[in-house]
Amino acid sequence: MSDGVFAVVGLFDNAQELLQAIPRVRARSLGRVEAYTPYPVHGIDAALGLRRSPLAGMVLVAGMIGAATALFFQWWMTAVDYPIVVGGKALFSWQAFVPIMFEVTVLFATFTAGLGMLFLMNRLPFFGHPLLSSKAIAAVTRDKFGLAIEAQGEAFDVEAAKTALTAAGATTLEVLPFQRELVPLQFMTRAAMGIFVSCVVAGYAMYWVIKLFPVLPPMVHMEDQPKLNPQKASAFFKDGHGMQLPVDGTVARGPLPYLIATQEEAAGLVNPLPRTHRVLQEGRTVYNQHCAVCHGLLGTGTPSLTSAYGAKPANLQGQTIRDYPDGKIYHVIMKGKNAMPSYAADLTEEERWAVVHYVRVLQRAQNARDEDFQ
Amino acid sequence: MQSEAVLLPEALQPPTLFEGPVTLGSLDDQVLQYPARKPPAAWYLAFAFTFTLMTLGFSFIGYTFYMGIGVWGNTSPVFWAFDIINFVFWVGIGHAGTLISAILLLFRSRWRNAIARFAEAMTIFAVMCAAIFPLIHVGRPWVTFWLFPYPNQRGLWTNFRSPLIWDVFAVSTYFSVSLMFWYLGLVPDLASLRDRTKSGIRRFFYTVFSLGWRGAASHWQHYERAYLLLAGLATGLVLSVHSVVSFDFAVSLVPGWHMTIFPPYFVTGAIFAGFAMVVMVLVVVRETMDLKNLITAYHLDVMNKIILAMSCLMGYAYLMEGFTAWYSMDQYLHHIFMQYISGTYGWAGWLTISCNVLIPQLLWSRRIRRSYVGMLFVSLAVTVGMWLERFVIIVVSLHQDYLPSSWHIYKPTLVDFGILFGTFGLFFTLVLLFARVLPVIATSEMKVILPGAQPAHAGGRHE
Numbered sequence: 001m002s003d004g005v006f007a008v009v010g011l012f013d014n015a016q017e018l019l020q021a022i023p024r025v026r027a028r029s030l031g032r033v034e035a036y037t038p039y040p041v042h043g044i045d046a047a048l049g050l051r052r053s054p055l056a057g058m059v060l061v062a063g064m065i066g067a068a069t070a071l072f073f074q075w076w077m078t079a080v081d082y083p084i085v086v087g088g089k090a091l092f093s094w095q096a097f098v099p100i101m102f103e104v105t106v107l108f109a110t111f112t113a114g115l116g117m118l119f120l121m122n123r124l125p126f127f128g129h130p131l132l133s134s135k136a137i138a139a140v141t142r143d144k145f146g147l148a149i150e151a152q153g154e155a156f157d158v159e160a161a162k163t164a165l166t167a168a169g170a171t172t173l174e175v176l177p178f179q180r181e182l183v184p185l186q187f188m189t190r191a192a193m194g195i196f197v198s199c200v201v202a203g204y205a206m207y208w209v210i211k212l213f214p215v216l217p218p219m220v221h222m223e224d225q226p227k228l229n230p231q232k233a234s235a236f237f238k239d240g241h242g243m244q245l246p247v248d249g250t251v252a253r254g255p256l257p258y259l260i261a262t263q264e265e266a267a268g269l270v271n272p273l274p275r276t277h278r279v280l281q282e283g284r285t286v287y288n289q290h291c292a293v294c295h296g297l298l299g300t301g302t303p304s305l306t307s308a309y310g311a312k313p314a315n316l317q318g319q320t321i322r323d324y325p326d327g328k329i330y331h332v333i334m335k336g337k338n339a340m341p342s343y344a345a346d347l348t349e350e351e352r353w354a355v356v357h358y359v360r361v362l363q364r365a366q367n368a369r370d371e372d373f374q
Numbered sequence: 375m376q377s378e379a380v381l382l383p384e385a386l387q388p389p390t391l392f393e394g395p396v397t398l399g400s401l402d403d404q405v406l407q408y409p410a411r412k413p414p415a416a417w418y419l420a421f422a423f424t425f426t427l428m429t430l431g432f433s434f435i436g437y438t439f440y441m442g443i444g445v446w447g448n449t450s451p452v453f454w455a456f457d458i459i460n461f462v463f464w465v466g467i468g469h470a471g472t473l474i475s476a477i478l479l480l481f482r483s484r485w486r487n488a489i490a491r492f493a494e495a496m497t498i499f500a501v502m503c504a505a506i507f508p509l510i511h512v513g514r515p516w517v518t519f520w521l522f523p524y525p526n527q528r529g530l531w532t533n534f535r536s537p538l539i540w541d542v543f544a545v546s547t548y549f550s551v552s553l554m555f556w557y558l559g560l561v562p563d564l565a566s567l568r569d570r571t572k573s574g575i576r577r578f579f580y581t582v583f584s585l586g587w588r589g590a591a592s593h594w595q596h597y598e599r600a601y602l603l604l605a606g607l608a609t610g611l612v613l614s615v616h617s618v619v620s621f622d623f624a625v626s627l628v629p630g631w632h633m634t635i636f637p638p639y640f641v642t643g644a645i646f647a648g649f650a651m652v653v654m655v656l657v658v659v660r661e662t663m664d665l666k667n668l669i670t671a672y673h674l675d676v677m678n679k680i681i682l683a684m685s686c687l688m689g690y691a692y693l694m695e696g697f698t699a700w701y702s703m704d705q706y707l708h709h710i711f712m713q714y715i716s717g718t719y720g721w722a723g724w725l726t727i728s729c730n731v732l733i734p735q736l737l738w739s740r741r742i743r744r745s746y747v748g749m750l751f752v753s754l755a756v757t758v759g760m761w762l763e764r765f766v767i768i769v770v771s772l773h774q775d776y777l778p779s780s781w782h783i784y785k786p787t788l789v790d791f792g793i794l795f796g797t798f799g800l801f802f803t804l805v806l807l808f809a810r811v812l813p814v815i816a817t818s819e820m821k822v823i824l825p826g827a828q829p830a831h832a833g834g835r836h837e
Binding site: 014015016019034035036037038039040041042043044045048050053055056059073074077078081082084086087089093096097099100102103104106107109110111113114116117118121122124125126127128129131132137138140141142143146 | 397398399402523529530531532533534535536537539540543544547550551554555557558561562565566568569570581582585586587588589590591592593594595596597598599600603604607608610611614618621818819821822826827828829
């Protein structure tokens, strides 16, 4: 028998001779027969009895997966996760998704064809094949045609294989021994240790360099503009204020300054607005925009915020607030209370009083009396 | 076969795809010797020139990053100018490579085998040049990853109804596919190079990148199948990428852009400009690298015929643009079309038509198709003309929008030109490097069409 022998390879001068030799060598059934050529030779697949390449089917499937993936993600992103109406189109306007579906189809199919061929079908990269360290390799990637009988099974015998190849017309013969260990284990261990140590050293070096030499200021993008920043002096005016005080003798317009300091003092204020349909409508709009996010649409103080952040906004339906005079509610809107900030800057005076009316409406609606149903 | 050829008139004889005796071995010796040789002085001179140009271009890009894109000529209402012109121009240049490598493979045009490798390389370099422009045009190049839909803490996704996002997908897919196609073709050649090179760092790189290719028949079988599949896929791409680029314009409502003719018109223009570039570069390569026996006059002749055909199509497209403007009875479209051929930028319109439609008509003459001066003149004219065409489409359509009070004459700045010429520097630097380190002709593909390469029993000629 022939231990340590991978194959016997014979070289032929042209494709014609190779193709005629293949059936003769295969007829002896000494082992697996493989041909090595510098370019694809027609008819060799059939001569070697190779099965049809399954790549086309794989590419078809990959392409369909690509199309489905693209369609699914575009649907999910635009119609489910971030639904925004663009140009009056339906959320799932699939016609607009076709270009990207096409591109992703081609991408998936291409990678399947290319990488599938190299990695799955041909099992490359592989640097340990015995042919690669033979003399024959330089000939078969240039202008010669190799035919190898591989040592598989009991029938194989080096001398028989040589005879078979010579009889078929091979000019040069070479016995391919099995490749010895390609890379010694010791070298691999040392290389791995080296990589590990350099990573650690580079990481620490980078850490200390950044810590000791903070030369690059971080990018601030939009913040770095000539504008007035809160809590910062302005270079524009001499006194450093961004906004100047009105000149002496300026007559105020609009609402007068709110000078009431405590909620008790505010109790005496009277709502100046009439309870008309228009005023209540305005109150509802303002309440839903500004108040409902914490106090809830019905004023019960149990909106989504409570569960998400553990906040406890006041229950406007509670007895305390139902007993408040209008002025006290108004004062809370002006000054804020506990965690609630002031809404003086956000709402006009009319809007504040309109909200007070609307809060009363909410309270009445939740605590209706018998006569309200008549 | 031989006796038939004698009887046939010259026009019907099979073309000569190489001159003189070429064998499997001599082909390798001729093409694969270059990576091992020291380049001549002229190469260093050319490299120094293109490298300087590239460096200048990148300096201008750096200046743009530092100052902001206000240093360009772009201003209201011409927000798209040189950057988008150059992007469309370079993407177009790439299309010839894909056409040669993919569509001509499917058509079994055997002359493609000699020039496919170089054309594919040019595709990749051209797409790299093109990709620079959208990235710098966004103004903040460090956040260009926002172009891709990725999960982020802002909970936002890109708008998939925008042609601009289609463009991102189309161009990145195009680049990946072209690179894959090019690399797969290189693997057998790298294996040949590996086995020619005795030792050294170059052998190491050839060994790693040839992936241990050994030319096994069972490998070639999958390889050929994969190559054919890739050609089919790339054929779809070559038609789709410039169509998607044209959607950037056609899907908008700007008069002069909003036309259904745009996708075929852009694809034709892309192939046109790309072939002109391939002809120019191949003439230089053929002369300086002594490849006259492999890239023959016939090759240049066929490419010039394609340029001529594309030029006629461009003429049709220009006429159709004018017809559409007239037939639409839309006064805005009338106005913009008149701006193409008269007004401030009228010269650009007429120069476009001359360079792209009139000058290429010279190629009807066989003598000009086979003369260097003739084909270089036409190719240069086409390159200039195709760049100007995008200028006309983009700038002229934008500079007078629906609101006359915002009309504005666009003037490019030095930085605009610096970046444009810088990308030419980048492109030719990469071309020069490629010519010296990798095989410029796909030897494994050339071997297929050499005489006696295929066993005769199958009958007839195979590719």
